[in-house]
Amino acid sequence: MANDIPLYPKELSWLSFNERVLQEVEDESVPIVERVHFLGIFSNNMDEFFRTQVAGVRRLTSFSIGTEQKAYFTRLLEKINKRILRLEERYSDAYAKVMEELGQYNIHIVREGGLNCQQLAFVKNYFQREVLPELEPFFIDGRSPMPLLNERDIYFAITLKLKGEPKRYAAMEIPTSILPRFIEIPARKGKKEKVYIVLDNIIRICLLDIFRSVLPIISAKAYMFKISRDADIELSEQITQNILDRIERSLKQRMRADPVRLAYDMEMPKILLDLVKKKLKMGNRDSYTPGGRYHNSKDLMHFASDSKSFLYRRLVPLPTLPVNQSVFEQLQASDLLFYYPYHDFLAITNFLASASIDPQVREIRITLYRMAKNSRVIAALINAARNNIKVIAVVELRASFDEEANICWSRKLIEAGVLVIYGVPELEVHAKLISVVRREQGKNRFYTQLGTGNFNESTARVYCDFSVLTNHQAVGRDIYNLFEYMRFPNIQQNYKHIIVSPFSLRQSFDQAIEREIEAARKGREASLFFKCNSLVDSQLIALFYRASAAGVKIRLLVRGQCALMCETLGLSDNIKVVSLIDKYLEHARVYIFHNGGDEVMWISSANLKKRSLDQRIEVTYPVMNTEHYNTIRKIMELQWSDNQKARLIDAGQTNTQLANEGHKGCRAQDAIYRYLRNL
DSSP states (O other), rough: OBBOBBBBBBHHHHHHHHHHHHHHHTTTTTTTHHHHHHHHHHHHHHHHHIIIHHHHHHHHHHOHHHHHHHHHHHHHHHHHHHHHHHHHHHHHHHHHHHHHHHHTTEEEEGGGGGOHHHHHHHHHHHIIIIIGGOOOOEEEESSSSOOOOOOSEEEEEEEEEEESSOOEEEEEOOOHHHOOSOOOEOOTOOOOOOEEEHHHHHHHHHHHHHHTTTTEEEEEEEEEEEEEOHHHHHHHSSSOOOOOHHHHHHHHEEEEEEEEEEEEOOOOOOOOHHHHHHHTTTOOSSEEEOOSSSSGGGGGGOOOOOGGGOOOOOOBOOOEEEEEEOOOOOOOOHOOEETTTTTTTTHHHHHHHHHHEEEEEEEEEEEEEETTOOOOOHHHHHHHHHHTOEEEEEETTTTTTOOOOOOOHHHHHTTTEEEEOBBBBBBOOEEEEEEEEETTTEEEEEEEEEEEEEEOGGGTTEEEEEEEEOOHHHHHHHHHHHHHEEEETOOOOOOSSSSEETTEEEEHHHHHHHHHHHHHHOOOOOOOEEEEEOOOOOHHHHHHHHHHHHTTEEEEEESSSOOOOTOOOOSSEEEEEEESSSSSEEEEEEEEEOGSSSSSEESSSSOOOOOHHEEEEEEEEOOOHHHHHHHHHHHHHHHOOOOSSEEETTTTOOEEEEEOSSSSOHHHHHHHHHHHHOO
């Protein structure tokens, strides 16, 4: 509870979200390899949860002022740990069941004891040729401190039984950053099957070979463990060209940050577990997660299958722009709306590629937050610079866990002649914008992209996001002026057609919701229909409670965290919250206000979090095109009508599946594709 506003703890809500991911693993109607991928997503989410959410509560526990505050965060940490243990137990059961069902489809992930002679020979040869050169074991039973461990990696803690000598203890990184985690091995003779063994088990088979040359070893046993560190990065307030150096120093500090979680094989002997804890300097407030012999199950996200029958049928992205027509000519005729991944992200890459070689284009300006590994967006910007087009890229180096990649991209852009700006002092740039300035008939014309998602070809295949390309000159001038502000933050700009956080978004939300409250009090129809990734801002939640009490009907589609106390008598009587988890990740943000029957719709890069409203550059765009409004409105209603993959968020956030209520089944993501295909 913050400032006496009733709130559901956002950390527990985050775990409720990850439980919805786990429900996809447990859902037997989901194709088997997709369930394997959801196992990986759950594991990856849990890693991030410890690095950010748990680490944050742990810091608050340490630095709380007063016994009451400290007691609150201590109890919260206890609740988190209990909830995690329950989820991990379910995860282990689901993992075992999925692995068993894989076998029914002749896909086997075998353990070291299940190999025949041919397979064993293959594995030993692979170990000598590929694995052994990458292994660097180190002893942990002496006085020397534990080497710096990377939280992205997994490790073996090893017990070594020696002839005529005391036991020794060692540790070793499993080189999954260099070698694949899943290695295909020969099938059994006469069998039509796919057989895989994890890299960990290859090392287990050949464990004695690692130490035999230096120790009189009789036997060895290996137990996996991994750590999660506090992911907080501290930055000074001023953003200058030296931010590259400061970010790099901060990343190094993150690598040395205190571990906040130790996940380990529950079969690990206590003496070895205690030794690992001691070497890592972990104490009673840290989290300990006993589990099975495998960790870093996030690698399961990339588990491959040759058979499409084991995966969701991938929808063919809908075409966007005619190949033989200039995108600028199209935009002169009408604005364009895209909804990825239903539409092809080529709309954006082709837009940039065309601009990069157009002799009439004078400038390209873009915000970059998360980019694909082999980014066509970056390639187009570099090509534009080579063609003597002025290119300005605002690169956000503080994008969580993408800092290193963004540093690398920044340097490549600078080498190509692109003017790179590293954000704004004290504000993270999260807006998704492109501004192209083109010289036409002696005048500069603006062509602008406003969206809810990153310029990332990889994530655009699975993240649902809206993108608008427009030739609206007043909107284009606003976006151009915002880029000018990001270049010269001391000069404030005016924006007539966009809402910019942190300058006006919170105020705009307050005013729009207050209008609904006033209408409801006068007995008129009033409603809000919002879609976002997270709802944790306490001031907005308090406003929702007031609106609910006044009689405003509120529908909320919230994919992730929700700190609003749902279905609570006298507090949220007129509020219903639904979360949708399916084959694509719901990522778009849409905010609709009844506005006396003349509905107002915003699409935005901003979630309903304090950080988004007060500490980031975010852009919210009131939808002006009637066709675009109707399309987005229909998509929202389809998502609200989902009774196959949607979950009701109740007071306890128990993730109850929505009842059919007599209507035929609606799976929103399939229905949306059919709707867009028929437009």
